[in-house]
Amino acid sequence: MLYPPLHHWLLGAVGEGRLNWLMLLLAAPVQFGPGLRFYRTGWAALRHRSPDMNTLVMLGTSAAFAYSLAVTLAPQLFPAGSRHVYFEASAVVITLILLGKLFEAIAKGRSSEAMRTLLQLQPATARVQRGAQVQEVPVDAVRLGDLVLVRSGERLPVDGEVVEGRSYVDESMLSGESVPVLKESGANVTGGTVNGTGAFTFRATGVGADMALSRIIRMVEDAQSSRPPIQGLADRVVADFVPLVLAIALVTFLAWLLVGGEAALTNALIHAVAVLIIACPCAMGLATPVSIMVGSGRAAQMGVLFRSGAALEELGEAQVVALDKTGTVTQGQPEVTDVFVDRGWSVVDGEQHLLRLAAAAEASSEHPLARAIERAAAPSPITRQPPSRRSLATAFAPSWTATRLRSARRGSWRG
Structure with a gap:
């Protein structure tokens, strides 16, 4: 139907009856295959008197499919001008809604990829001093209170407190500040950060799930499972919208029964089904996941992780972005830009x-x-x-x- 000449050629070559059966064979696997999930969740929500998007998809696609099935099986029951089938409408609506869910899953996958990058910040092993011996053990085997030795250029395996030595540690992965921070006895260090040219020993104070890096990863996971407020708003609208649509469909059916003439029942059924089909929320089901996918995907490419769906949504209303430190937007290392010489200097060059x-x-x-x-x-x-x-x-x-x-x-x- 996207290309009318092809549609008309099929009608002439195959015939309307056979074409309807062909579309039935193509639409039925979609309706009762991938579309079965809408029946499970939509009917459960309707039974509990809290209809949602799934309920509306179930009603709209079922009305289109059932009416088309009746036209295909018993076309003589319908007036000549109303023997149209809507198999493609039910199949396309289900496909679009599921496409939106696919986009949403892709967005979560990109966040998961960013999360895997965070996991790679933690080294696999740690050099631990136990008694008089220094052992290289898996990072999961590091216990609270262990003395961990860090050499020049190494990543810190766990969180801790420096007990001996001093060095500068690059904490940009945690704070965004590009200038390394001096760490000496008594200073706190974070797993996943990078040691500079010095060496030091620290006592493990946070391992496993208690590490700052682990908490960041959990925060990203929570953001994946959270729903932006616009999705909650859509569900609340649908909760009122479904009863309203059903009421309008009922009023339409009764009105055509009264004024429909000889084919009153058929016309009433046709127009009531049209109301249900038009009300199917494919736009709402597709727009929100696509916007989330584009926003979070592009942000992940630029190294920005959103803590929640609400943060992503509210960013659209931001007029001013304030950065709390210049290190966030610098090149990543300090450099000399200007040299000012006192006027009293008489040195050449x-x-x-x-x-x-x-x-x-x-x-x-x-x-x-x-x-x-x-x-x-x-x-x-x-x-x-x-x-x-x-x-x-x-x-x-x-x-x-x-x-x-x-x-x-x-x-x-x-x-």
Whole structure:
């Protein structure tokens, strides 16, 4: 029917009666195969006096299929101008609703893929010190109170508290902040984050389901099972809509019985069925899952996970988005953008000279800002030994006297 010439050619070549039987054979497996789920849930909701979308789909498609079946089996009972079948309508409605549910499942699958990515953040093994021995054990075997050793560049297997050593840890997977955070004795660390160039030992305080990473994964799972408010609104509308549709269909049937003339019963049945078919909510059943699929799928591609369907829906009304830290929207590592030299400096090529001195001073540091200064000074030769007091005094000659005097008052020279 999408291509009228083909439809008319089939009517002429096959005949209307045979074509109706062919459509019956094609529509019946859809109606009582995949469509059977609407009968189970829709009838149960109707019995409990809380009709939902499934109830409306069941009523609309059943009316279309039953009327078409009657026309196919006993066409002589209907006026010549009303012997139309609606097998394609019932099959297409069921297909569209199930297509919407398929899109919804695809959206959940994309969230599950993002969740699997989160699971991969946790290493498979951990180096644990038990007694005098250091053992490499599966991460599931780590117990509360175990001492876990972390080397340079490793991911932390569980949550804990640092007891020995110090290092900078990249916590961007948790906080979005790109600058690594210093961790030393007493600091809390989170499983799944990445250690920098140092090494430290921490005591396990959160393992298994108690880890922060596990809680994030549970939050994503809860978002998958939650329904956005618009779906709840649709169900509430349908709860009032179904009785209203049934009442309109009944009024239509009675009205045509009174004014339908000789074929009153047939006309009444035809028009009552038309009301039920038109009321079938294929648009509502398709639009919401498609919008969820597109929104959550695109967000997952960009690294954004929605905690709930309500959050996704309410984002459409957002006028201003406020970010609580610049690290969320930076390149992921600090860099030197500008160098300001004091006017009192008379050093030739002052900016590069200052960068070389700063890079030399930071040569032994592990801080991310130290690495940024070294990268900025990379085009120039860098002295890897820390600068001496004399070289600093020469470089910062304009401020040398004041610095020396202030330090002398405190009883020591600090440079």
